[in-house]
Amino acid sequence: METKNKIRVLVAKPGLDGHDKGAKIVALALRDAGMEVIYSGLHQTLDQIISTAVQESVDVIGLSIMSGAHLPICKKLTAMMKEHGLTDVSLVVGGVIPQQDIQTLEQMGVAAVFPGGTAFDTIVTEINQLFA
Amino acid sequence: MGVARYIKDDKGAIQEVVYQSGITVKPVYGPQDLETAGFSYEQDLGKPGEYPFTRSLHPQGYRSRAWTTRQYTGFGTPEQTNERFKLMIAKGQNGLNVAFDLPTQMGYDSDHPLAEGEVGRVGMAVDSLKDFLTAFEGIPLDRIGSGLTINAVASIMMAMYQALGETRGFDKTRISCTPQNDILKEMIGRGAWIFPVAHGVRLVGDTIEYAVKELPRSNPVSICGYHIRESGATPAQEIAYAFEIARAYIDTVAQRGIDPSDFVGRFSFNFNVYGNLWEQVAKFRAARKIWAQMLKEDYGVTEKKKLFLRGLFGGGGSGLTKEEPENNIMRGAFYALGAALSGAQTTALCSFDEAYTIPTPRSALLSLKTLELLMDEVGLRDTVDPLAGSYFIETLTLEMADKIKEEMAWVREMGGIVSGISEGVIQKKVSQQAYEFEKGLQSGEYKKVGKTPGKEDEGAEVELHRYNEEWARTSKDSLAEVKRTRHEKAVTDTLRALEKAAKCKDNVMPPLVDCCKAFATVGEMADVFRQTFGEWQEPIFY
Numbered sequence: 001m002e003t004k005n006k007i008r009v010l011v012a013k014p015g016l017d018g019h020d021k022g023a024k025i026v027a028l029a030l031r032d033a034g035m036e037v038i039y040s041g042l043h044q045t046l047d048q049i050i051s052t053a054v055q056e057s058v059d060v061i062g063l064s065i066m067s068g069a070h071l072p073i074c075k076k077l078t079a080m081m082k083e084h085g086l087t088d089v090s091l092v093v094g095g096v097i098p099q100q101d102i103q104t105l106e107q108m109g110v111a112a113v114f115p116g117g118t119a120f121d122t123i124v125t126e127i128n129q130l131f132a
Numbered sequence: 133m134g135v136a137r138y139i140k141d142d143k144g145a146i147q148e149v150v151y152q153s154g155i156t157v158k159p160v161y162g163p164q165d166l167e168t169a170g171f172s173y174e175q176d177l178g179k180p181g182e183y184p185f186t187r188s189l190h191p192q193g194y195r196s197r198a199w200t201t202r203q204y205t206g207f208g209t210p211e212q213t214n215e216r217f218k219l220m221i222a223k224g225q226n227g228l229n230v231a232f233d234l235p236t237q238m239g240y241d242s243d244h245p246l247a248e249g250e251v252g253r254v255g256m257a258v259d260s261l262k263d264f265l266t267a268f269e270g271i272p273l274d275r276i277g278s279g280l281t282i283n284a285v286a287s288i289m290m291a292m293y294q295a296l297g298e299t300r301g302f303d304k305t306r307i308s309c310t311p312q313n314d315i316l317k318e319m320i321g322r323g324a325w326i327f328p329v330a331h332g333v334r335l336v337g338d339t340i341e342y343a344v345k346e347l348p349r350s351n352p353v354s355i356c357g358y359h360i361r362e363s364g365a366t367p368a369q370e371i372a373y374a375f376e377i378a379r380a381y382i383d384t385v386a387q388r389g390i391d392p393s394d395f396v397g398r399f400s401f402n403f404n405v406y407g408n409l410w411e412q413v414a415k416f417r418a419a420r421k422i423w424a425q426m427l428k429e430d431y432g433v434t435e436k437k438k439l440f441l442r443g444l445f446g447g448g449g450s451g452l453t454k455e456e457p458e459n460n461i462m463r464g465a466f467y468a469l470g471a472a473l474s475g476a477q478t479t480a481l482c483s484f485d486e487a488y489t490i491p492t493p494r495s496a497l498l499s500l501k502t503l504e505l506l507m508d509e510v511g512l513r514d515t516v517d518p519l520a521g522s523y524f525i526e527t528l529t530l531e532m533a534d535k536i537k538e539e540m541a542w543v544r545e546m547g548g549i550v551s552g553i554s555e556g557v558i559q560k561k562v563s564q565q566a567y568e569f570e571k572g573l574q575s576g577e578y579k580k581v582g583k584t585p586g587k588e589d590e591g592a593e594v595e596l597h598r599y600n601e602e603w604a605r606t607s608k609d610s611l612a613e614v615k616r617t618r619h620e621k622a623v624t625d626t627l628r629a630l631e632k633a634a635k636c637k638d639n640v641m642p643p644l645v646d647c648c649k650a651f652a653t654v655g656e657m658a659d660v661f662r663q664t665f666g667e668w669q670e671p672i673f674y
């Protein structure tokens with residue numbers, strides 16, 4: 001990615017879970033790392049997330065999921081992203097994600113998975129690498 | 133090290149210690165510290181069981197009664213939750229603390245599209261009275277009280293609990309439930325809110341007013357500093373914001389012409405034990421005093437028992453790590469020790485596997501046994517407030533009280549907690565602090581044993597609770613059965629009465645009880661509120 005274009009990231013909280021500390025602090029870390037961050041707020045439907053991603057022309061959708069529902073949510077969202085032609089948008093996921101689910105998520109097309117406690121530097125580096 | 137800031141010299145000796153609440157701790161304390169702080173035994177402490185209750189609510193503390201244990205329990209279907217309730221009771225637990233799944237917390241039935249993937253996941257799915265009848269089957273409702281971890285639709289669940297009791301033949305005056313019912317804290321952290329702030333607060337007012345008149349053994353609200361702390365607040369802010377939230381609820385009920393003395397005795401609290409041990413002990417001792425003083429001075433409450441800061445001090449979720457998860461068993465034990473040294477009246481512990489998911493029966497029992505061990509084996513029941521008189525603890529308790537009061541004053545100066553939350557000022561402050569703290573953890577400034585700064589969490593092999601997709605189908609089938617067999621007219625009539633009460637600002641509780649008894653669903657009742665009140669648009673701050 002050229003330095004003149006900042007990476008635009010939509011940090012989104014899908015579904016009913018309201019634990020937003022992780023989403024907010026990662027949003028702050030990405031902003032401090034020079035990215036443009038849009039935070040969706042809570043209780044977003046997948047339709048709302050797709051529509052914000054389109055409107056804001058984001059490069060990355062970052063989901064924060066703490067409830068354990070990451071597999072069904074990501075399966076649905078990756079399919080919806082294809083339907084809406086968001087093929088050049090990367091999906092990354094963070095939250096309470098057990099180690100054994102990471103591979104399944106990656107097979108679905110999730111570009112990177114950041115289980116709770118992942119260092120901000122790692123998140124920033126991996127997102128930057130998606131556009132290297 | 134730890135959650136405090138430790139500044140060391142080049143030989144590794146600690147030069148300075150600063151607690152999260154902003155208090156600098158000295159290496160040595162002596163009588164002169166108490167003198168400098170103007171410490172007075174009578175004014176600052178008083179005898180245990182006497183105003184301002186710094187030392188204890190009861191004259192003999194745990195000698196007269198050990199703490200009540202209430203592990204947070206619930207998952208899957210009501211049948212499974214019932215089984216787990218009975219296991220915990222058989223193993224010595226003396227109160228219930230019910231976990232609901234997210235659709236229930238957000239007022240959606242199990243068959244709602246937004247419930248997909250979430251039914252029974254983080255708690256039990258409740259659609260109608262049928263589910264409560266199953267979940268509480270065989271539980272003696274006159275002897276076992278139930279905490280209900282529900283907020284936006286707490287009014288519905290409190291009505292459901294009354295309908296459950298009455299259907300089972302327990303008079304409403306004999307049952308005891310404590311819905312969490314703290315919607316303002318949901319707006320700061322945890323996020324299970326639905327309706328706009330004013331309507332949310334009105335529903336809390338309705339439940340308090342109703343409980344005062346109709347449910348003499350129930351505690352209509354449990355104000356949760358806990359989740360505010362988990363979201364990034366300091367221990368002093370945790371107490372301060374909770375007390376200012378309590379003030380908002382007191383004021384809303386008082387505006388209805390009810391004397392605070394008639395209901396403040398029913399308030400309970402839920403506070404966190406995560407953090408530095410001494411800061412926690414000082415926090416709880418200071419909090420008992422400030423709460424009693426606030427009720428006496430600001431609201432003219434005089435009766436002793438109504439000045440008690442009652443509640444659950446426990447949990448500790450933020451302290452858990454995914455690395456070396458067995459360490460969380462020891463962490464839990466030390467958090468519980470802090471709760472016991474603080475005179476916690478009720479307690480519960482996060483289980484060691486909760487860094488991953490909700491607990492297995494084995495890990496939940498380990499938590500319960502940790503609590504039992506403290507009371508029955510280690511000696512925490514021997515004497516009341518054992519740390520009293522320590523130069524350090526008494527100085528720290530005075531300093532914590534000052535910090536808590538400073539935060540409370542800040543909230544009031546900006547126009548009160550309701551406005552602070554509506555505008556997002558509190559949320560922004562708390563998130564910023566969470567961010568700073570996380571940076572400190574990652575840089576190694578703060579320490580958690582087993583975690584390497586700058587390195588991701590590495591999962592360990594532990595036996596985990598697994599979610600079963602089948603639970604959703606069972607819940608949906610059960611809901612369909614309820615809808616097939618209930619009397620539709622009774623449902624329509626009671627829902628209509630609910631809508632009228634919601635619109636006319638009559639108390640919603642009596643029609644809610646009727647709705648529950650007619651087997652109206654949680655989703656149907658919540659939809660009446662959604663249509664009448666609308667939904668909250670949160671201020672987006674991070």
